[in-house]
Amino acid sequence: xxxxxxxxxxxxxxxxxxxxxxxxxxxxxxxxxxxxxxxxxxxxxxxxxxxxxxxxxxxxxxxxxxxxxxxxxxxxxxxxxxxxxxxxxxxxxxxxxxxxxxxxxxxxxxxxxxxxxxxxxxxxxxxxxxxxxxx
Amino acid sequence: xxxxxxxxxxxxxxxxxxxxxxxxxxxxxxxxxxxxxxxxxxxxxxxxxxxxxxxxxxxxxxxxxxxxxxxxxxxxxxxxxxxxxxxxxxxxxxxxxxxxxxxxxxxxxxxxxxxxxxxxxxxxxxxxxxxxxxxxxxxxxxxxxxxxxxxxxxxxxxxxxxxxxxxxxxxxxxxxxxxxxxxxxxxxxxxxxxxxxxxxxxxxxxxxxxxxxxxxxxxxxxxxxxxxxxxxxxxxxxxxxxxxxxxxxxxxxxxxxxxxxxxxxxxxxxxxxxxxxxxxxxxxxxxxxxxxxxxxxxxxxxxxxxxxxxxxxxxxxxxxxxxxxxxxxxxxxxxxxxxxxxxxxxxxxxxxxxxxxxxxxxxxxxxxxxxxxxxxxxxxxxxxxxxxxxxxxxxxxxxxxxxxxxxxxxxxxxxxxxxxxxxxx
Numbered sequence: 001x002x003x004x005x006x007x008x009x010x011x012x013x014x015x016x017x018x019x020x021x022x023x024x025x026x027x028x029x030x031x032x033x034x035x036x037x038x039x040x041x042x043x044x045x046x047x048x049x050x051x052x053x054x055x056x057x058x059x060x061x062x063x064x065x066x067x068x069x070x071x072x073x074x075x076x077x078x079x080x081x082x083x084x085x086x087x088x089x090x091x092x093x094x095x096x097x098x099x100x101x102x103x104x105x106x107x108x109x110x111x112x113x114x115x116x117x118x119x120x121x122x123x124x125x126x127x128x129x130x131x132x133x134x135x
Numbered sequence: 136x137x138x139x140x141x142x143x144x145x146x147x148x149x150x151x152x153x154x155x156x157x158x159x160x161x162x163x164x165x166x167x168x169x170x171x172x173x174x175x176x177x178x179x180x181x182x183x184x185x186x187x188x189x190x191x192x193x194x195x196x197x198x199x200x201x202x203x204x205x206x207x208x209x210x211x212x213x214x215x216x217x218x219x220x221x222x223x224x225x226x227x228x229x230x231x232x233x234x235x236x237x238x239x240x241x242x243x244x245x246x247x248x249x250x251x252x253x254x255x256x257x258x259x260x261x262x263x264x265x266x267x268x269x270x271x272x273x274x275x276x277x278x279x280x281x282x283x284x285x286x287x288x289x290x291x292x293x294x295x296x297x298x299x300x301x302x303x304x305x306x307x308x309x310x311x312x313x314x315x316x317x318x319x320x321x322x323x324x325x326x327x328x329x330x331x332x333x334x335x336x337x338x339x340x341x342x343x344x345x346x347x348x349x350x351x352x353x354x355x356x357x358x359x360x361x362x363x364x365x366x367x368x369x370x371x372x373x374x375x376x377x378x379x380x381x382x383x384x385x386x387x388x389x390x391x392x393x394x395x396x397x398x399x400x401x402x403x404x405x406x407x408x409x410x411x412x413x414x415x416x417x418x419x420x421x422x423x424x425x426x427x428x429x430x431x432x433x434x435x436x437x438x439x440x441x442x443x444x445x446x447x448x449x450x451x452x453x454x455x456x457x458x459x460x461x462x463x464x465x466x467x468x469x470x471x472x473x474x475x476x477x478x479x480x481x482x483x484x485x486x487x488x489x490x491x492x493x494x495x496x497x498x499x500x501x502x503x504x505x506x507x508x509x510x511x512x513x514x515x516x517x518x519x520x521x522x523x524x525x526x527x528x529x530x531x532x533x534x535x536x537x538x539x540x541x542x543x544x545x546x547x548x549x550x551x552x553x554x555x556x557x558x559x560x
Contacts, residue, residue, distance in 0.1 A: 122312055
């Protein structure tokens with residue numbers, strides 16, 4: 001796929017994701033493509049969340065999934081369609097509850113090798129997310 | 136002293152106001168499946184009280200569930216069955232595929248009742264303290280005499296802690312993906328809830344919490360072990376006995392899928408024919424044991440129930456039922472009779488046969504996924520009935536029942552014979 005084609009199909013994916021009742025998943029082949037997708041998301045007005053609790057702070061958010069936060073992100077993805085998301089901060093031992101309004105958009109960005117490892121640990125992201133994109 | 140008929144009527148004042156109408160299972164009704172009042176919500180007749188204190192972040196918002204589809208095959212019966220478990224203070228374990236909306240259904244009910252949801256996903260949860268709480272540095276320490284550390288609740292403990300006017304549901308999602316140490320700890324909580332006792336939170340036992348099953352409801356959810364659900368191992372059947380176990384299909388049934396899809400596309404109005412038989416009715420006050428003994432036929436039906444329980448266990452043991460279910464389970468000799476009794480106390484509305492048979496469907500049939508298996512058990516369930524002699528009403532007191540002993544023995548024998556037949560299957 002050429003860069004232009006990727007840009008076009010990626011934009012289509014973002015349009016599809018708008019108002020979705022599920023989080024979206026973008027799977028990058030490698031780190032280089034992951035960086036590229038990050039840029040495309042930011043160009044489309046997405047803010048990068050550094051922590052799971054920041055995910056609900058803007059209308060368009062993406063978060064990069066890695067093995068350090070896989071559990072929290074999985075919990076987010078699985079609760080999101082149920083109308084209520086409880087996120088637990090185990091340092092301060094406090095829960096924060098969010099109510100998705102489904103006018104906002106959340107994208108999980110993950111590299112293929114990381115996704116493979118996470119899936120084998122029982123976190124079946126492919127089953128719990130909505131629309132998915134890969135180039 | 137009251138005449139037998141009066142004794143019966145005293146148990147069922149509402150029943151007496153209307154003539155008993157025998158309805159076939161397929162009798163349609165125009166009753167609303169879900170009825171809400173200012174203080175309660177009834178799910179197919181099973182009434183739960185709303186919380187008086189609905190404040191706080193843990194109560195789901197109603198607007199999130201405006202598009203919830205109450206189909207008659209999965210969603211409505213599931214809400215009724217969940218309501219039965221909540222009403223009886225029973226921990227509920229629901230197994231079914233991901234597409235059935237188990238979590239959403241519970242949250243939707245909580246939004247209507249103003250109950251709190253405390254959600255825990257056990258998949259990948261490794262730290263028991265995240266669930267049960269731990270000591271953390273005191274964030275409010277201002278004076279030297281303030282404690283250095285304070286105990287902070289975990290996700291489960293916040294659901295166990297009682298607060299005035301609140302009712303809390305703890306959802307334990309992906310229950311069969313939990314680490315063994317976490318399962319052991321959770322079962323300690325179930326035991327404490329059963330006896331409304333204390334749960335010890337800290338290792339030095341300085342922190343305890345008094346739990347109350349009327350204020351805290353526990354629902355565990357899981358996907359079927361094996362099949363396409365990686366990492367889900369069957370749970371030890373001995374551990375399952377603590378739960379009221381409901382087996383839902385692994386996938387949406389064809390009719391539900393078609394109906395829900397039509398609704399989503401606006402192709403069908405969101406009402407389906409509701410059958411009278413789907414309804415249960417909650418008593419305003421549960422019967423006590425003395426009143427239970429006054430019900431005509433109770434002794435006969437009890438004997439038949441014992442026979443039924445043995446036969447159902449035998450079918451399960453020989454894998455004549457549930458053969459294709461990867462999650463093994465048992466019909467427990469102590470828990471099942473206790474649950475059936477509680478059901479009868481809570482839902483008896485004048486027809487002991489119907490009440491008993493519905494209890495058996497709830498606690499025995501609902502554990503079976505396969506329709507064929509349910510039909511096999513249904514053959515046995517139909518035998519658990521009291522047959523008054525011709526000219527006698529089921530609405531009689533205990534005095535005349537004692538004269539009917541020979542009849543009772545004959546009926547029990549009939550059940551035994553039938554059971555043997557089914558064992559040959």
